[in-house]
Amino acid sequence: MANKDRIPEKMTAIAISQPGGPRVLKPETRDVPVPGPGEVLIRVHAAGVNRPDVQQRKGAYPPPPGASDLPGLEVAGEIAALGDDISRWRIGDRVCALTPGGGYAEYVKVHAGSVLPIPAGFTYSEAAAVPENYFTVWHNVFERGGLKKGETLLVHGGSSGIGTTAIQLASAFGATVFTTAGSKDKCDACLKLGADRAINY
Known part of the structure; x- marks a missing residue:
């Protein structure tokens, strides 16, 4: 993984403590995910809120098998690290991405094919509302x-x-x-x- 030395081992994530309303979202300390081949690690600046995130919080939308238990299906931020076999992206690129979950965290790993450059003139918050x-x-x-x-x-x-x-x-x-x-x-x-x-x- 490129840039491994500059990535912390731990991060803050927003987890669902139990099914319910917005108050069940709680900060937790989690391991920073490590991108595998074909994946990138994004330092998250903003995350979108979508209906599946709300349904997951209520206990009505379980994450797919193998996906993070954290909500957050779309994010915007910058590439923090690269897995093997990544040629299009560079560390520091401003991107938005569709994730299988896990976007409500300081870092999220994403398949490189689900990443787009942030459109010119967009803030991170605006770009986080694009992918889904x-x-x-x-x-x-x-x-x-x-x-x-x-x-x-x-x-x-x-x-x-x-x-x-x-x-x-x-x-x-x-x-x-x-x-x-x-x-x-x-x-x-x-x-x-x-x-x-x-x-x-």
Whole structure:
């Protein structure tokens, strides 16, 4: 692992002490994870809060097998160390990343393929809100679904994080966007984001 000498052995992490509300999130001392081949270690500056994090805190969303028990599916920070076989990233690079969990900590290890450079002009806090929604929409709508300019996309739950991202990306790439949402205010918000029509269900 490159840069091993500058990484502490211990870190502070925010763990779920028991299922419940926000007060069950407690600081704990944990070992700093060690990146393996194809992984990077990120010094976390900001972490996103997503529905799965909230559900995990409530005890309704167990982490996948082999994933950290800590919440935190998206982070922004800087590369602190490199596992073997990493060529794209350098120590000190400002990045955001989608994680399998563990983002509510000072350090998190992430597969290098789940890391993106922080967009120009973004703060760490802004960048930490990018990976979960944008990776999900890009992969499902554009890579798997193959959405192209001139086609039509229906987005259910258009005012959700995934929904607002899908509306903006599809609209930016020249698709016609229909969406559903649960109130007039939510429908109006979808229209402002670029939806061509919003249906209040």
